[in-house]
Amino acid sequence: MDRYVLDFAAIGKTDLARAGGKGANLGELCRIPGVAVPAGFCVTTEAYEEFAAKSGEFAALLAELGRVGPGALAEIRAVGGRIRAHLESLAIPAPVAAEIVRAWRRAGAGHAYAVRSSATAEDLPGASFAGQQDTYLNVKGEGELLYHVKRCWASLFTDRAIAYRAKNGFDHGKVRLAVVVQRMVFPEVAGIMFTADPVSGNRRVASIDAAFGLGEALVSGLVSADLYKVRSGRIVKRQVAAKKLAIYPLADGGTEEREVPAGRQREQALPDAAIAELAALGREIEEHFGAPQDIEWARAGGRFYIVQSRPITTLYPLPETAGDAPGVYVSFGHVQMMTDPIRPLGMSIWENTMEAVDNRWVPVAAGGRMYIDITDSLASWLGRKTAPAMYSKSDALIASAIAEVLRRRDFIASLQPRKRAKGGKSYMTKSLAMMAGAVPKLLLQDKIKVPDTEALCAQLVGELRRELARRPGQERLKYIADSFSMGFDAFMEEIGPPVFTAWMASMLIGWLARYWLGEPSPLDELTKSAPGNVSSEMGLVLGDLADVIRPYPAALAYMKTAEDATFLEGLGRVEGGDAIRPAFESFLRKYGMRCPGEIDITRPRWRERPTQLVPAIASHIHSTEPGEHRRKFAQGKADAERAAQELRRRLKRRLAGGMKARVMGRLARTYREFIGLREYPKYLMVSLLDECKKAIMEEAEALAAQGAIEQPEDVFYLTLEELTAAVATGRADKRIIAARREKYAEYEKLKPPRVMTSEGEMFAGSYAPRDLPPGALAGMAVSAGTVEGRARVVTKLEEADLERGDILVAPFTDPGWTPLFVSASGLVTEVGGLMTHGAVVAREYGIPAVVGVDEATEKIHDGDRIRVDGTKGVVEVLH
Known part of the structure; x- marks a missing residue:
């Protein structure tokens, strides 16, 4: 074919660079037997480059556009408009125009044509760019064809296309x-079909929209369309719309x-x-393309x-099973309060670890999460x-989502137990056996013995360090793979019974308070400042x-601009540094292994990036008085x-009050005595992970010095087994590392x-509280009380800036977020x-809290004044 034109039959999936996403996909469609594709051709990207090269101003306009952020809509509109006007003013180069006209005549000059954009960053697996450039229908004649080809080229710079590319990093x-x-x-009828349900994610359900006339009315949102859903050849939903246009x-x-x-x-x-x-x-x-x-x-x-x-x-993405x-499948991240993706290491x-604890708990990967x-x-x-009920204490919406799955009776009936390798007792069986003997004794003994968890x-x-x-x-590295979980068994034998006892005691306290006094559970008060x-x-x-x-403002100012690598050394050069540095080093010795998202070993620890702590320290200084945190705890x-x-006292007034009061x-x-111990298993886990990370990074630095990897952090994109092989051979596949880094960036979006099935159907769970005020957000009430204040929406701990009275709104909180609780007057999490x-920490600090508020960080804007009702589980945006 010609340099600037390709027939559909000559295009395939390998021609993305020349034909763009739409053109490459049309070429592939032509190769599927039985699929009718209207004839046509593709004007290649080389033609566009030849056209754009005629301009002496285009490069400068692109440079100006590159400096505009995705949120600067006025600038996007202004610069984009200038680029489009400039391109439309250019003439198509004669050789390009000649080839387009020749292809058009071969295809049939008497026909009408659709002229559609096909960008190289369009219709891709990671970003569709659907509708970002323009389409022109029923184009007739040579002059109209060339004119609309040029308009398509210019539409690469529509406002929506510019913003979409900027947002997605193109x-x-x-x-x-x-x-x-x-x-x-x-057509008499046209429309869109998704081979997987775009709402629920179910890969077994095809979703079809249909309307009269050309499909453009439906695509552009001008008309309502019929909706049909088909599963295994059977129509499971038929929704006929009023199609007025x-x-x-x-002609x-x-x-x-x-x-x-x-x-x-109708x-x-x-x-x-x-x-x-x-x-x-x-x-x-779908089968031909290998994806929905x-x-x-x-x-x-x-x-x-x-x-x-x-x-x-x-x-x-579906679970990799x-x-x-x-x-x-249940999201491990929602259970662990860390929903960000986890790198392969x-x-x-x-x-x-989980396979060693119980081979029935082996996680599966989906979208970079477990x-x-x-x-x-x-x-x-x-x-x-x-x-x-088992998951309700971790995340109430998971419990609701599982209940939704259980209502899919046909699907539930198809489930069969997994065949797994035989071994010892399951972790759950061992735990229940261990606790069955310990709990009655702990609940009934007069003197409570608290285990020395810190020493253990x-x-x-x-032992792991040695x-x-x-x-x-x-x-x-092999020892890490084989033995990392060994400490948990010994630890849980010691701490498991008292933690489980605290949970049992909380259940009994709530039940007896309702039964004996007709009152709600008093746990919120009893949890405050638990030891x-x-x-x-x-x-x-x-x-x-x-x-x-606090007494050294110059030191705080230094810390706000300091670099992690020289953070502690730099303290010696500011007033107060001699007092601050030992205190900071002492804190890092005990807690430096922590950080937000700490269940992922690849996350930077506070000892590695102490500047992560500076916003929390600054917020504490600005929002509290000296010693106030200790006084509040007391x-x-x-x-x-x-x-x-x-x-x-109230129980003693009731029938058999003496017995009830004693119980x-x-x-x-x-x-x-025991509820505070529930944080220790994660504390131990993170401490052990950090020892492993130190060892891993020593090997990573050696690999980087050998040139096997570009930088030590590259090992985060290898599995532990791949890293072990790289250390043994001195070689690592840099292409795999680069591809996984790119994939991780996709997963972050x-x-x-919370819950999904093997068919891809997703379940988010929901709340249905009574008397929900108009526009209010519902969640789970976990710490009683009501507070009004300014919402501070924080998605990254290092960007936090809380002042006295602010309400923390976050996607989740794990122990790495604890420093912010001193400054917050309330808490809302997704x-x-x-x-x-x-x-638990909100109750200990006595601040109202509502959790499980879906999309809270999007529906509540930073700076909004909100009311948090931690008794009813309601969040209201006041203004």
Whole structure:
């Protein structure tokens, strides 16, 4: 073919650079037997480059555009408008125009054509760019064809296309535009088909929109369309819309809107047989491309024509499991209060750890997150009864989402227990056996013995440190893979019974308060300033550090601009540094292994990036008085003691009051003594992870010095097994590292579902509180009280800036977020449950909290004045 034009038959998936996404996909469609594609050709990106090269101003305009951010809409509009006007003023080079006209004559000069943009950053698996450039229909004649080709080239710089590229990180100067010229089909009915349900994500359900006339009316949102959903050849939903308008071609070119006759407006656009035929055709196309497709179709003369197919880019990836047996998966990140993606190294360490603890808990990867396979539980009657309640304490919306799955009776009936390798007892069985003997004794004994968890943690961390230090490179990495989880068994044998006892005591306190007194659970008061909570203690120590820094404003100013690598050394050069540095070093020795998102070993720890702590320290100094954090903690302890005394006093007035008061007193004492210990398992886990990270980074630095990798952090994109092999051979695949880094950036943009099935159907869960005020957001009430204040929406701890009275609004909180709780007057999170970190610490600090508020960080804007009702689970945006 010619240099500037390619026939569809000559194009395939490898021609993206020349034909753009739309052109490459059309070429692939032509190769599928039985799929009718209207004939046409593609004007290549070389033609666009030749056209743009004629301009002496284009490069400067692109440079100006590159300096405009995605949110600067006025600048986008101004610069984009100038670029479009400039391009439309240029003449198409004669050789390019000649080839386009020759191809048009070969295709049939007497026909009408659709002229569509086809960018090299369009219809891609990671970003569709659908609708960002322009399409022109029913184009007739040589002059109109060339004119509309030029308009397509200029539409590469529509306001929406510029903003979309900027938001998704595409360089404006590197995107090229081809143009598809395709013979028009004048259909009776046209529309769009998704081979997977775009709303639920279910890969087994095809979703079809259909309307009269040209599909452009539907694509552009001018008309309502019929909606049909098809599963396994059966129509499972049929929603017929009132189709009042349609777009039809004009005899001389162009299109017009026409009103659909009243008698046809409620007519089903496609008969049932045609719906099933179209769905089957969609499955063939999906199979060819190997991924769910977004397909534009038209029906004329009883035949379906496919005018475009592109990947559906909005679907959350399926779990990476072997086989195609039905399954149900729960987000591990929502349980652990960290919903960001985890890099491959972090993922592989968790896979090894969880398999060692219980081979039924091996996580599966989906969208860079870990999911736990709960198919076994839901395949049994007992599991179906207990699963929602089991997850409700971690994240209430997970419990609701599982309940939604259970209502899919046909799907649940298809679940079968997984075949797994035989081994010892499951972790759950061992835990229940261990606790069954310990809990009665702990609840009934007069003197409560609190385990020395700090000493046990120090012992286990020290043992791991020594084992890693005495092993050479490859051997120490293998030790991490094989033995990292060993400390957990010993630790949980010691701490498991008291933590479980605290949970049992909390349940009994709530139930007895309702039964004996007719009152709500008093746990919010009893939890205040509970002893032994390592996360709360960390917050207090950070407050002490802030008080050391408080008298030295020059030191705080230095810390706000300091570099991590020289942070501590630089303190010696500012006033007060001699006092501050020892205090900071002491804090980092004990808590330097922590950070937000700490379950991912690849996240930078506070000891590596101490500047992460500066915003929390600054907020503490600005929002509290010296020693106020300690006084608040002491006040909370006094409040809890008074609440326990008052509870016993009221019980004594009831029938058998003496016995009831003694029982409640024992339960309250047991709860307060042990509830703080629930933070220690994660504290130990993070401490052990940090020792492993130190060893891993020593090997990574050696690999970087050898040239096997570009920088030490490259190992984060290798699995532990791949890293071990790289240390053994001195070689690592840099292409794999680069590809995974790019994939991780894609995963960061995804919002993970709480629960999903093997079919891709996603379940978010929901709340239905009574008497919800108009416009209010519902969540789970986890810490009682009501507060009004300024919302500070914080998605990254290092960007936090809280002042006295501010309400923290965050996607989640784990122990790394604890420093902010001292400054916050209330808490709202998107993820959480009654016993998760944010809820427990909020109760300890006595601040109202609502968790599980879906999309809270998007629906609440930074600076909004909001009201948080931690008793009812309601958040209102006041103004």
